[in-house]
Amino acid sequence: MNTYKQIEAEILAASNILITAHKSADGDSVGSSLGLLHFIEKLGKKATICHPDKAPDFLDFLDLSHIITMDQEPEKVNTAFQEADLIFCLDYNSTDRVGKDMTPLLESASCTKIMIDHHLDPQDFASITVSDTSASSTAELIVELIELSENGSLLDEKIGTPLYVGILTDTGSFRFNSVKPRTHEVLAILLAGGVKHYMIHEMLNDTNTASRLRLQGFAMSEKMEILDVNSVAIISLTKGELEKYQYKKGDTDSLANLALSIKGMKVAIVLSERDGIIKISFRSKGKVNPVNALAANHFDGGGHANAAGGMCELSMDETLDKMKALVPEYFPVQ
Incomplete structure (x- = not known):
């Protein structure tokens, strides 16, 4: 039995399925969670999505009411973990990525855990692991799971729309x-x-607010510093x-993508307090x-070779100084 068929069998045998994803929700973590939820429900099974925190507002059109968050409803999240007999770990590859409040719940759960992820250097904590760093997104892997299952014909617009969003956002619009x-x-x-890709692009790209555009304009005009020698742009807010x-x-x-679009730029870094x-x-x-090595080695983060995240507990000025000191080492003059 291949891994995807094994996962399908686990779904069909489970009674209370829990879907989790990483802290600081994004299009891929939300899209893969919702796509898998709708597929599981179409199989006639019960599933619950529990995330550490709320998704960004630009994803509201996906109907985020299906997602319970630890920061807003901790009691419900605790109950979901206690009742789960199968836990999906989507778009993360180490238990600490679900945040300090959910990590103990995940690590203490004794039921089967299935990790589906595409990030580098996976931790060995799941019962079944699908870790494919060549995949564009976790949503892409969920599509393959569904397509290669015995019930691939169930894939429809409701299942597919959040999965398309996951792929779209994690590839920077391809x-x-x-x-x-x-x-x-x-x-x-x-x-x-049945996915209507044009509607998704409209919902994602034509929903700017005046305050968001003003913030972006301020960031680009007043808060961006370009280190020309290293082809690095840094924005701090x-x-x-x-x-x-x-x-x-x-x-x-x-x-970050706006800064990276500047002619000659090779790296963009955005710091926000x-x-x-x-x-x-x-x-x-x-x-x-x-950039993943810089994030992992110095800023308690990681991710993909060309897209990563991190954090720093120093002040903004201290973080900027630290970052600028490291830039020549990681992005030398070419």
Whole structure:
């Protein structure tokens, strides 16, 4: 029995299935969770999604009411873990990625755990592991799970729409080098299942708020520093600056890609002061400019070679100084 058939068998044998994903929800973690939920429900089984925190507002069109979050409803999340006889671990590869409040619940759960993920260096904690770093997204792997199952014909617009969103967002609208021929084959499966890709693009791209656009304009014009010698752009936003522009979760997500679009830029780094720490987003171009090592070695993070995240508990000024000191080491003049 191949791994996907084994996973299907586990789903059909379970009574209370729990779907989890990483802290700081994004399009892939939300999309893969909802797509899998709708598939499981179509199989006639019960499933619950529990995430550490709320998804960004730009994903509201996916109907986020299916997701219970630890930061808002901890009692329900605790109950879901206690009752689960099968836990899916989507879009993360180490238990601490679900946050300090959910990690003990995950690690103490004795039921079967299934990890489906595409990040580097997976931790060995799951009963069944699908770890494919060549995949564009976890959502892509969920499509393959469904397509290769005995019930692949069940894939429809409801299942496919969040999975398309997951692939779209995690590939930067198909611009990253993680996109392979296989990715477009998976997209074709979703379109054949009834997914309206044009509606998804409209819902994602035509929902800007005035405050978000003003924040982006301020960040690009006033808060971006370009280290020309290293082809690195750094944007830093303090708590006060975010509050001035009525920051909402997801408002800064596009800044790294905007900075990276500047001619000649190889790396973009965005620092934002939130939740008492400096959160950091890394993006880069090309095989010679990987950012995951910098994130993992110095900023308690990691991710993909060209897209990673991290954090720092120093002040903004101290974090900036630390980052600038490390840039020549990781992105030397070429």
